[in-house]
Amino acid sequence: MMPYKVEFNNVSLKYKEFEALKNISLSLDGGKIYGLLGRNGAGKTTLLSLMAAFREVSEGSIRIDGEDPFENERLMKSVALLTDSDYEDETEKVKPILEMAERYRPHFDMEYALHLVNRFKLPLDKEVNELSRGMKSALSVTIGLASRTPVTIFDETYLGMDAPTREIFYKELMEDQEENPRTIILSTHLVSEMDYLFQEVMIINKGELVVHEDYESLVTKGASVTGDAELVDAFTAGMTKLNEQKLGNTKAVMVYEQLDEREMNDAMQKGLEIGPVSLQDLFIHLTGEEE
Amino acid sequence: MKQQSDHLKVATDMFFWQLKITSWYLPIVYIVHVILVIISTRNDTEWMDFFILSHGASHIYMLILGIILGYSILPYYVKNGVTRKNFFIGSAMATIFLSLVIAVISGIVNIMDYGLWDVINVSYMLDGTFHDVSSNWLYSVIIFTTNILTFYLIGWFIGSGYYRYGWIKGFGIIAVALLFQLIANILWAKDVGVGILNWIPIDSLSLPLVGSLLGELVLIIIIFYVIRVMTKRIAVRI
Numbered sequence: 001m002m003p004y005k006v007e008f009n010n011v012s013l014k015y016k017e018f019e020a021l022k023n024i025s026l027s028l029d030g031g032k033i034y035g036l037l038g039r040n041g042a043g044k045t046t047l048l049s050l051m052a053a054f055r056e057v058s059e060g061s062i063r064i065d066g067e068d069p070f071e072n073e074r075l076m077k078s079v080a081l082l083t084d085s086d087y088e089d090e091t092e093k094v095k096p097i098l099e100m101a102e103r104y105r106p107h108f109d110m111e112y113a114l115h116l117v118n119r120f121k122l123p124l125d126k127e128v129n130e131l132s133r134g135m136k137s138a139l140s141v142t143i144g145l146a147s148r149t150p151v152t153i154f155d156e157t158y159l160g161m162d163a164p165t166r167e168i169f170y171k172e173l174m175e176d177q178e179e180n181p182r183t184i185i186l187s188t189h190l191v192s193e194m195d196y197l198f199q200e201v202m203i204i205n206k207g208e209l210v211v212h213e214d215y216e217s218l219v220t221k222g223a224s225v226t227g228d229a230e231l232v233d234a235f236t237a238g239m240t241k242l243n244e245q246k247l248g249n250t251k252a253v254m255v256y257e258q259l260d261e262r263e264m265n266d267a268m269q270k271g272l273e274i275g276p277v278s279l280q281d282l283f284i285h286l287t288g289e290e291e
Numbered sequence: 292m293k294q295q296s297d298h299l300k301v302a303t304d305m306f307f308w309q310l311k312i313t314s315w316y317l318p319i320v321y322i323v324h325v326i327l328v329i330i331s332t333r334n335d336t337e338w339m340d341f342f343i344l345s346h347g348a349s350h351i352y353m354l355i356l357g358i359i360l361g362y363s364i365l366p367y368y369v370k371n372g373v374t375r376k377n378f379f380i381g382s383a384m385a386t387i388f389l390s391l392v393i394a395v396i397s398g399i400v401n402i403m404d405y406g407l408w409d410v411i412n413v414s415y416m417l418d419g420t421f422h423d424v425s426s427n428w429l430y431s432v433i434i435f436t437t438n439i440l441t442f443y444l445i446g447w448f449i450g451s452g453y454y455r456y457g458w459i460k461g462f463g464i465i466a467v468a469l470l471f472q473l474i475a476n477i478l479w480a481k482d483v484g485v486g487i488l489n490w491i492p493i494d495s496l497s498l499p500l501v502g503s504l505l506g507e508l509v510l511i512i513i514i515f516y517v518i519r520v521m522t523k524r525i526a527v528r529i
Binding site: 236 | 304363366368370444523524528529
């Protein structure tokens with residue numbers, strides 16, 4: 001199966017007066033794991049709702065596998081959006097819920113779903129609304145993975161899970177993606193523990209897409225420069241600074257800049273220390289309030 | 292393997308889901324009926340027969356089912372990748388069929404019920420006057436079906452309206468729903484009843500049966516249309 005390409009062209013969405021998404025354009029080639037990062041209220045869920053045809057764009061257009069997904073039978077079957085808040089009033093048990101997904105999702109694999117049920121130790125005989133929050137999340141994740149939809153979106157689905165359960169999810173996700181590659185989007189603000197999953201990263205802030213890059217090239221774009229305050233200031237003059245910290249005469253500056261070889265050598269000669277910046281740090285400082 | 296199309300899947304699922312609930316509802320109505328017959332027999336008063344009791348009770352029952360469908364089932368299906376259109380068509384099919392099934396079951400149980408009282412020798416006084424068509428079972432079933440279908444649709448309209456517009460504007464939805472109900476009552480020459488509505492120049496129309504039926508069919512089509520327009524591009528919240 002060819003991966004489904006996802007394209008947003010100048011998409012904006014307004015809720016009454018509030019502009020939730022501002023002129024977003026992006027293109028995902030598909031077949032990879034994408035991380036969508038943003039703070040609470042940044043517009044992540046809104047963006048994903050549009051992809052899954054839960055709502056319609058008010059401006060711009062969306063194309064998935066070349067077509068508008070809204071009310072598109074083929075694409076609505078092919079795009080699944082899973083959250084962790086779906087089962088508050090659900091009095092059915094786990095099995096019927098899985099059967100419902102099997103009935104409406106053409107690529108659903110029940111055998112794999114039951115394997116995941118087993119892995120997450122989901123009780124089959126309990127009503128879903130009686131499950132703990134972590135178990136509800138595990139059910140969502142199970143449905144999302146077993147549906148094998150060409151575009152599968154997890155919108156903070158894993159928030160309710162405890163750390164060991166999340167580990168199981170990451171592992172299963174990697175394994176299944178290896179065998180059945182599709183377009184997977186993971187939205188989260190748990191950046192540090194998930195960053196190794198992402199092949200590409202999108203960061204949105206206040207409704208705007210601020211970053212869309214390959215994971216590798218994104219993290220090499222950041223650098224921390226530490227050393228004598230004056231030298232550091234001179235070295236980083238003109239660069240995009242994300243953060244500065246000063247302790248006595250020593251200063252650490254985080255820059256959003258790809259340093260070339262000449263700059264690296266220059267830093268070394270001046271006795272400055274150049275270190276990497278984690279995705280978590282980039283995320284925090286790219287979306288933090290600039291005061 | 293050719294997949295069954297989504298609207299047929301929805302129709303089947305919605306029908307059997309509601310039939311399951313109905314398999315609780317109808318026996319309860321029947322138990323209430325038996326209790327009421329026993330009381331009325333003791334007091335030597337006349338009481339309505341099962342068909343008429345079920346007809347009255349099913350208005351409320353269908354209204355509630357419709358509200359649930361409109362408010363919480365549509366989002367559930369959209370989240371499972373079903374288009375709003377397929378959900379609408381499938382649910383409409385299920386609803387029409389469910390109304391018919393409830394009417395037919397009520398009719399059959401009614402006949403058996405008369406037989407039962409005869410067999411166990413209870414002298415009952417049951418009023419079986421149903422829209423003046425009691426002798427014509429086909430008409431009775433059709434009218435029963437359209438009457439409760441109308442109420443289901445009013446419920447569906449309210450449920451979708453609340454989902455889409457929220458609580459404040461929802462009051463406007465209730466007002467329109469009351470208007471639909473008023474029209475249905477006028478069509479069937481029922482006492483409009485509510486004092487505020489006395490300014491309406493017509494208390495009830497004295498339409499011939501076919502007129503009432505056609506009128507109700509038009510009303511049904513209108514409500515279906517309004518629901519479709521309202522839910523065609525409805526946003527599903529998460």
